[in-house]
Amino acid sequence: MxxxxxxxxxxxxxxxxxxxxxxxxxxxxxxxxxxxxxxxxxxxxxxxxxxxxxxxxxxxxxxxxxxxxxxxxxxxxxxxxxxxxxxxxxxxxxxxxxxxxxxxxxxxxxxxxxxxxxxxxxxxxxxxxxxxxxxxxxxxxxxxxxxxxxxxxxxxxxxxxxxxxxxxxxxxxxxxxxxxxxxxxxxxxxxxxxxxxxxxxxxxxxxxxxxxxxxxxxxxxxxxxxxxxxxxxxxxxxxxxxxxxxxxxxxTPQRALEAAAQVAAGHGVAAQILSDRIEGEARDVGKVMAGVALQVARRSQPFAPPCVLLSGGETTVTVRGSGRGGRNVEFLLSVGIALNGADGIHALAADTDGVDGREEIAGAYLSPDSLQRGWQLGINPKLSLDDNDGHGFFQALGDSLVTGPTFTNVNDFRAVLII
Missing domain, CATH: 3.40.50.10180 (Glycerate kinase, MOFRL-like N-terminal domain)
Structure with a gap:
């Protein structure tokens, strides 16, 4: 798939x-x-x-x-x-x-x-x-x-x-x-x-x-x-x-992650649930998650690809710029910058209630070419992150995830796929 x-x-x-x-x-x-x-x-x-x-x-x-x-x-x-x-x-x-x-x-x-x-x-x-x-x-x-x-x-x-x-x-x-x-x-x-x-x-x-x-x-x-x-x-x-x-x-968030893991297993991808309660600044969590994903991709440690790293919880965004915030898109943009186009690593992060921050957008999708496509549109990914404008970045790429009301809420869902 x-x-x-x-x-x-x-x-x-x-x-x-x-x-x-x-x-x-x-x-x-x-x-x-x-x-x-x-x-x-x-x-x-x-x-x-x-x-x-x-x-x-x-x-x-x-x-x-x-x-x-x-x-x-x-x-x-x-x-x-x-x-x-x-x-x-x-x-x-x-x-x-x-x-x-x-x-x-x-x-x-x-x-x-x-x-x-x-x-x-x-x-x-x-x-x-x-x-x-x-x-x-x-x-x-x-x-x-x-x-x-x-x-x-x-x-x-x-x-x-x-x-x-x-x-x-x-x-x-x-x-x-x-x-x-x-x-x-x-x-x-x-x-x-x-x-x-x-x-x-x-x-x-x-x-x-x-x-x-x-x-x-x-x-x-x-x-x-x-x-x-x-x-x-x-x-x-x-x-x-x-x-x-x-x-x-x-x-609970844990049960939601387990349901996602079953889908991955059905497609031959090992799912590794890292935690259902990760907190901290979204951009910092993104850097750490990117580091783990690179270790998996390049050294097959601590897991061998293909696999998906799953996590939940609720990160935070300290809004200092003029952007719209959104912890899931801030996480993803931070992941993308740290990966710098690494092959074979894809990610999705979204709020299960369909609203990331104050936007009627659940989250977004990150691919290995996301940063390159951003540059081609004249968007500097690092400046977008500094401005807390993850939503603006992913919307420009057409990679926002819009679900409408989901009528539930078990917090953030983050998946980093290494193939």
């Missing part, structure tokens, strides 16, 4: 393995003695709601799920609300407030099903009293551009939120809460998936303040006071309101 077609087929298999209709039915509990309420947030949450409706054998008393604009999936019994991502908007705030009201006053015999996926942090942006939406929006922009990891970003978010960090589950008490989650974070930490609205949080306001200071984030005085005073403390482990909480991971 042609290298580009094989890489794309592997990516499609990774995405398919995490689609809600495939993974939700396997994790449903028995219907409760009381009523069932369905809530949720994330890029996959509307599709998760549809999958839940189709598989659920009991009644649904009420339901409200918030997803990203363009990711709506019609449901019969669960209301779907749309809001902005990655920078939150008023629609997300209103939906979060309504969600808290929906779960208040429940009884021990009632069941709350919470459908959580990547993107839920921005889609449930309800701030603490005294914090405005405009301040949350500005904070989001700074956090997204400063190079902080997703764990660090979500730590700050949890401590300025009225719904994250276990607060949503606490509002459901004394009902039983079962969270069905699609992981989009390295290590699959429940506290980091959508900033953990239904799980206890071991981090503190002091941790959040240290992150703010580490990256030079500018905070208004009263936001700093919230963190300094501990007024933004999240729900901690051992809190009795979370005793009935049950967290179930229904799809």
């Amino acid at each position: 042609e290298p580009r077609a094989l890489l794309q087929q592997m990516f499609e298999a990774a995405v398919a393995s995490a689609r809600p209709q495939e993974c939700i039915p396997k994790h449903l509990p028995a219907p409760p003695a009381g009523k069932t309420v369905v809530i949720g947030a994330g890029k996959a949450s509307a599709a998760m709601a549809r999958a839940f409706e189709e598989a659920w054998q009991g009644e649904i008393a009420a339901g409200l799920v918030v997803t990203r604009y363009g990711y709506e999936v019609p449901c019969r019994r669960i209301e779907i609300v749309s809001a902005a991502h990655p920078v939150p908007d008023l629609a997300g705030c209103a939906a979060a407030a309504r969600m808290l009201e929906l779960v208040r006053g429940l009884k021990p015999e009632d069941l709350v099903i919470c459908l959580i996926s990547g993107g839920g942090s921005a889609l449930l942006p309800l701030p603490l009293p005294g914090v405005t939406l405009a301040q949350k929006q500005e904070l989001s922009r700074q956090l997204l551009n400063c190079g902080a990891s997703i764990s660090e970003i979500n730590c700050v978010r949890r401590h300025l939120s009225a719904i994250k960090g276990g607060r949503l589950a606490a509002a459901c008490h004394p009902a039983r809460v079962i969270t069905l989650a699609i992981s989009d974070v390295p290590g699959d930490s429940p506290a980091d998936i959508a900033s953990g609205p239904t799980v206890a949080d071991a981090t503190t306001c002091a941790d959040a303040l240290a992150i703010v200071r580490r990256y030079g984030i500018s905070l208004p005085g009263h936001l700093q006071e919230i963190l300094l005073s501990g007024a933004g403390e999240s729900v901690k482990p051992g809190d009795p309101r979370l005793q009935e909480e049950d967290y179930r991971l229904v799809a």
Whole structure:
């Protein structure tokens, strides 16, 4: 099979393995003695709601799920609300407030099903009293551009939120809460998936303040006071309101990589899963991955070609130029520059939700002649990388990968094929 077609087929298999209709039915509990309420947030949450409706054998008393604009999936019994991502908007705030009201006053015999996926942090942006939406929006922009990891970003978010960090589950008490989650974070930490609205949080306001200071984030005085005073403390482990909480991971980056590996094996290509939780600056990760690929190609170490190096996780981009960012295209451009046209090495990197950075582009494809074709178009690859303009580079080549909404999200998918 042609290298580009094989890489794309592997990516499609990774995405398919995490689609809600495939993974939700396997994790449903028995219907409760009381009523069932369905809530949720994330890029996959509307599709998760549809999958839940189709598989659920009991009644649904009420339901409200918030997803990203363009990711709506019609449901019969669960209301779907749309809001902005990655920078939150008023629609997300209103939906979060309504969600808290929906779960208040429940009884021990009632069941709350919470459908959580990547993107839920921005889609449930309800701030603490005294914090405005405009301040949350500005904070989001700074956090997204400063190079902080997703764990660090979500730590700050949890401590300025009225719904994250276990607060949503606490509002459901004394009902039983079962969270069905699609992981989009390295290590699959429940506290980091959508900033953990239904799980206890071991981090503190002091941790959040240290992150703010580490990256030079500018905070208004009263936001700093919230963190300094501990007024933004999240729900901690051992809190009795979370005793009935049950967290179930229904799809993960590792399972997606395993699905891609099966496709490669079917075409006689050995798949080597390096890690499902690689983090760091995308351009630095790209240099390292290129070095490994060259060692494979030239010395058959640590693997012999033909093989494909698979990895997942979430890298970061510290945006210093005027480009549009995008961690997967930044990774790929860095790989291409380090390979410098090495024969027989192809790569694909994309976000499984179909959006790399703020662009409606999943990622891109890199071939041995990508840099040469860029030069022929008058584009300097190194200047593009310096300008954080990976999207501009690959779009000019016609090598962007555009999927549209995938209705799931198990983070980044990276495949480097050595033939």
